[in-house]
Amino acid sequence: MSAANFVQLLLSGLAMGAIYALTATGLFIAHLATTRLNFGQGDFLMFAAYLSMALLLAGVPVALVMAVVIVVLALMGWGLERFAIRPLDRMRALVGGQYSWILTTMGVALIVQNVVTLVWGKSSQYSPPLFSANRQNVVQVFGAGVFVEELLVIVVALVAILLFYALLFRTRQGRAIYAVAFSPETAALLGVNVRRTVVLVFVLASVLAALSGVLVGPIVTVHPFMGLVFTVKAFAVASLGGFANPLGILIGAILFGVVESFSNYINSAFGDLYPLLLVLALLVIKPSGLFGEAKTDVR
Amino acid sequence: MFAETSFSPWLRNGAYVAIAVAIALFPLLTGNTFHIHLAQTLLYTTIAVIGLNLLLGLSGQMSLGQAGFYAIGAYGSALLTAKLGWPIAAAMLGGIALAGAAGCLVGLVALRTRGLYLAMATLAFGFMVEIATQRWVDLTGGTMGIYGIPALDFGSSTMGKAYFLWVVGAVYLAVQITSDYVMHSRVRRNLLALKENESAARTAGINVPVWRTAVFAVSSVLAGTAGAFFTHQNAYINSDAFTLNLTLTMLIATVIGGLGASYGPLIGTLITLMIAELIASLYDVSFLVNGIILLTVLLLFPQGAIGLVQSVGKFLFARSSEGSETQAAPTDRAFALPVAPPSTGPTLVVENLTKRYGGVVAVRDVSLAIEYGKIHALIGPNGAGKSTLINCVSGLYRADSGRILLNGKDVSSLPAHARAHMGLSRTFQNLQLVGSLTVLENVQLGIRSTRSMPADFFSWLLSSTFEVEERARALALLQQFGIAHLAAARPEDLPYGHRKLAELARAMAEEPTVMLLDEPVAGLNDREAQEIADVIRRIRASGTSILLVEHNMEFVMKLADRVTVLDYGERIAQGAPAEVQVDPRVIEAYLGGSLEQSNSAGKLEAAS
Numbered sequence: 001m002s003a004a005n006f007v008q009l010l011l012s013g014l015a016m017g018a019i020y021a022l023t024a025t026g027l028f029i030a031h032l033a034t035t036r037l038n039f040g041q042g043d044f045l046m047f048a049a050y051l052s053m054a055l056l057l058a059g060v061p062v063a064l065v066m067a068v069v070i071v072v073l074a075l076m077g078w079g080l081e082r083f084a085i086r087p088l089d090r091m092r093a094l095v096g097g098q099y100s101w102i103l104t105t106m107g108v109a110l111i112v113q114n115v116v117t118l119v120w121g122k123s124s125q126y127s128p129p130l131f132s133a134n135r136q137n138v139v140q141v142f143g144a145g146v147f148v149e150e151l152l153v154i155v156v157a158l159v160a161i162l163l164f165y166a167l168l169f170r171t172r173q174g175r176a177i178y179a180v181a182f183s184p185e186t187a188a189l190l191g192v193n194v195r196r197t198v199v200l201v202f203v204l205a206s207v208l209a210a211l212s213g214v215l216v217g218p219i220v221t222v223h224p225f226m227g228l229v230f231t232v233k234a235f236a237v238a239s240l241g242g243f244a245n246p247l248g249i250l251i252g253a254i255l256f257g258v259v260e261s262f263s264n265y266i267n268s269a270f271g272d273l274y275p276l277l278l279v280l281a282l283l284v285i286k287p288s289g290l291f292g293e294a295k296t297d298v299r
Numbered sequence: 300m301f302a303e304t305s306f307s308p309w310l311r312n313g314a315y316v317a318i319a320v321a322i323a324l325f326p327l328l329t330g331n332t333f334h335i336h337l338a339q340t341l342l343y344t345t346i347a348v349i350g351l352n353l354l355l356g357l358s359g360q361m362s363l364g365q366a367g368f369y370a371i372g373a374y375g376s377a378l379l380t381a382k383l384g385w386p387i388a389a390a391m392l393g394g395i396a397l398a399g400a401a402g403c404l405v406g407l408v409a410l411r412t413r414g415l416y417l418a419m420a421t422l423a424f425g426f427m428v429e430i431a432t433q434r435w436v437d438l439t440g441g442t443m444g445i446y447g448i449p450a451l452d453f454g455s456s457t458m459g460k461a462y463f464l465w466v467v468g469a470v471y472l473a474v475q476i477t478s479d480y481v482m483h484s485r486v487r488r489n490l491l492a493l494k495e496n497e498s499a500a501r502t503a504g505i506n507v508p509v510w511r512t513a514v515f516a517v518s519s520v521l522a523g524t525a526g527a528f529f530t531h532q533n534a535y536i537n538s539d540a541f542t543l544n545l546t547l548t549m550l551i552a553t554v555i556g557g558l559g560a561s562y563g564p565l566i567g568t569l570i571t572l573m574i575a576e577l578i579a580s581l582y583d584v585s586f587l588v589n590g591i592i593l594l595t596v597l598l599l600f601p602q603g604a605i606g607l608v609q610s611v612g613k614f615l616f617a618r619s620s621e622g623s624e625t626q627a628a629p630t631d632r633a634f635a636l637p638v639a640p641p642s643t644g645p646t647l648v649v650e651n652l653t654k655r656y657g658g659v660v661a662v663r664d665v666s667l668a669i670e671y672g673k674i675h676a677l678i679g680p681n682g683a684g685k686s687t688l689i690n691c692v693s694g695l696y697r698a699d700s701g702r703i704l705l706n707g708k709d710v711s712s713l714p715a716h717a718r719a720h721m722g723l724s725r726t727f728q729n730l731q732l733v734g735s736l737t738v739l740e741n742v743q744l745g746i747r748s749t750r751s752m753p754a755d756f757f758s759w760l761l762s763s764t765f766e767v768e769e770r771a772r773a774l775a776l777l778q779q780f781g782i783a784h785l786a787a788a789r790p791e792d793l794p795y796g797h798r799k800l801a802e803l804a805r806a807m808a809e810e811p812t813v814m815l816l817d818e819p820v821a822g823l824n825d826r827e828a829q830e831i832a833d834v835i836r837r838i839r840a841s842g843t844s845i846l847l848v849e850h851n852m853e854f855v856m857k858l859a860d861r862v863t864v865l866d867y868g869e870r871i872a873q874g875a876p877a878e879v880q881v882d883p884r885v886i887e888a889y890l891g892g893s894l895e896q897s898n899s900a901g902k903l904e905a906a907s
Contacts (some may be wrong), residue, residue, distance in 0.1 A: 099361045103550060107589070108590065111591065114585075114587035118584070232419070270434065273427055273431075277427070283416070
């Protein structure tokens with residue numbers, strides 16, 4: 001492997017890692033506050049990618065595309081919580097009822113997939129670039145040709161994550177989310193609007209899917225059934241962080257993206273499966289993740 | 300949902316005979332091979348759905364990877380026949396065994412992870428199998444598929460489809476009967492117990508890892524069986540059949556039929572197949588329809604078709620015969636608490652037990668011994684290490700050093716459920732009754748069955764007195780504790796004091812030699828505490844030794860034969876209640892004093 005090759009693979013890995021970090025943070029934030037999450041997170045991402053592609057092709061400026069996709073996905077996040085998750089609260093006691101949300105969010109994902117195939121068809125498509133003139137735009141970094149698009153995706157995704165962490169750790173809303181995560185009842189007593197916070201985390205999760213979708217469009221081929229892959233990988237990444245540690249998720253995502261990039265290079269047929277297998281094996285050995293905290297259940 | 304309708308087994312078995320007759324006659328009555336084909340698909344898919352129903356409905360483990368096990372069964376059998384030339388029966392068993400092995404592997408993940416994590420791990424597993432079927436073209440043929448698979452038709456082109464249906468039907472019936480047994484026996488009680496609270500299940504003597512893996516393996520074997528039938532029904536497979544959509548269809552069938560209901564899988568699969576046939580022409584919107592069905596069923600009819608029929612039935616026949624059986628059980632004969640076998644030495648000995656959490660020593664070098672039929676109280680201020688000690692003794696925590704002897708045998712390295720089998724039972728500070736079982740069933744959870752699993756199965760299948768004796772014993776215990784009238788109620792409908800009594804009855808049903816009671820009267824009023832005290836005295840009189848952790852001093856002093864006092868993890872006093880009460884170190888620990896003083900008191904004790 002040449003040095004140029006190495007830099008290219010590293011940067012592709014970083015770009016995908018940044019996307020995974022965004023998607024996984026969406027899973028993390030919803031799970032943190034509600035112990036539930038959207039099993040269609042990847043399909044929301046896929047929808048965002050298609051929407052962004054359609055708007056870009058229609059000549060809408062990039063900034064406006066971002067804004068529109070974010071607003072649409074935020075609404076979808078609200079709808080998901082309102083109509084597919086919240087109504088389940090009253091049936092928690094039923095047999096298997098505590099996991100109904102997994103199936104309802106997957107049901108919504110199926111509907112989203114079908115809508116996309118109806119509107120945009122089933123075949124793979126290329127989304128136009130966001131930041132550069134065309135997908136093949138290359139700059140020289142350490143002697144290696146690197147796609148400008150990828151570099152900018154990394155930058156934008158990292159900035160988005162940092163902003164998100166600032167929201168989580170530095171604002172009143174962020175503290176409200178942690179309070180609800182600790183105990184909804186206590187949070188309510190302390191004056192936190194629990195209902196609104198729960199809606200907020202699902203809206204935030206969807207917004208993160210929106211960002212990932214817009215950013216991932218130009219660096220991969222877009223197709224209606226790509227969502228599952230992202231859901232699975234984002235979950236793998238979130239488990240590396242033990243679903244408890246946002247920084248662990250970021251590091252895990254970057255590691256995952258880079259390992260995947262190299263493993264794809266070494267074995268093009270099954271390369272994308274090896275990092276997943278690694279994470280599953282790791283989960284068996286250390287269920288709380290690389291960066292998580294162990295919890296015991298003794299009452 | 301699991302109404303305890305223990306009617307005569309012949310009525311139930313009559314239903315099996317009816318199903319068998321229907322399956323036998325169906326291909327003879329209809330000449331339409333497509334209908335026979337559909338019936339085959341219905342029956343083998345139901346087999347997989349039954350596995351999912353047990354996994355999700357009873358043990359509460361969500362699997363999103365059933366298509367993976369199905370695919371392994373299908374490809375295993377396909378490759379063994381087409382490539383290696385095995386006979387069909389052997390190849391099917393081989394494929395099913397492979398699916399089971401994969402199930403055990405994934406079950407290992409299930410051991411370490413819960414709920415959401417498990418759902419995701421199984422989703423990833425199914426995803427990887429799907430990728431393998433598509434891309435491992437050398438082995439699976441990818442989307443081109445595998446040709447040259449023999450059809451299971453016993454060499455008859457005219458009757459082949461009927462023979463296949465009969466074989467599938469026989470397997471389905473066997474699986475249905477086994478599943479019904481599971482749902483009406485201790486297997487169900489154990490699975491529900493470990494689903495709701497693992498720690499409690501372990502201390503009640505349930506080997507949680509084994510049960511958890513086993514139920515996973517069973518569900519994967521059943522999915523693999525369906526896959527193997529699928530292969531030999533069509534004599535051709537390709538990767539299109541094994542996507543996440545298959546898993547979702549099976550999950551839809553499970554919830555449509557009614558989670559945890561006996562005939563739920565059959566009804567649910569029937570409905571999903573009918574819907575699939577109806578919308579076959581609308582292929583473009585199949586995902587949409589499936590998604591809408593999932594949402595509609597889960598949000599509007601979470602009890603599924605069986606639940607719907609039951610509610611309609613209840614509405615029409617308001618006079619229900621349910622529950623009359625449990626009340627009719629014989630209860631008026633004299634019954635004493637089970638007597639613990641007499642013993643001369645101490646029944647429970649704790650020797651120099653130490654337990655650390657990181658740098659914090661929660662229990663340091665504590666020793667105590669409990670005599671046969673005595674109550675030994677463990678007291679101390681909050682954070683003294685009482686709960687840690689009791690958790691070490693019951694086996695939920697592993698002590699860092701020291702020994703625990705139960706009836707003279709060293710149990711220090713045994714897991715909690717093994718200690719329970721050796722005569723150690725316990726109650727919890729915040730009650731751990733299984734909410735989805737009745738009070739009576741909770742008590743039955745504690746009763747050790749003497750029958751082996753096969754004997755238990757045949758007793759259920761053939762005898763009209765299945766578990767009658769166990770129920771009578773459980774009811775007698777409840778009667779002893781004065782709550783027999785609540786036998787059919789759910790724990791959450793009981794007042795707190797009665798729940799405490801029910802948990803004591805559950806612990807007593809294990810016929811323990813040593814019982815650990817963690818704050819049995821916390822949160823109770825004086826009258827309820829008095830009831831509990833009476834019950835504890837009766838338990839002592841039966842010869843069971845008791846280790847009692849309690850904050851209520853009046854209660855402890857009235858009841859205990861000996862008292863051990865802990866403070867900051869160390870034993871600061873031990874003796875008869877009257878001695879301990881006047882011990883200056885105990886008074887200091889309870890009324891407060893400077894830290895140095897209590898430390899020096901500890902050193903004094905260690906030096907003496």
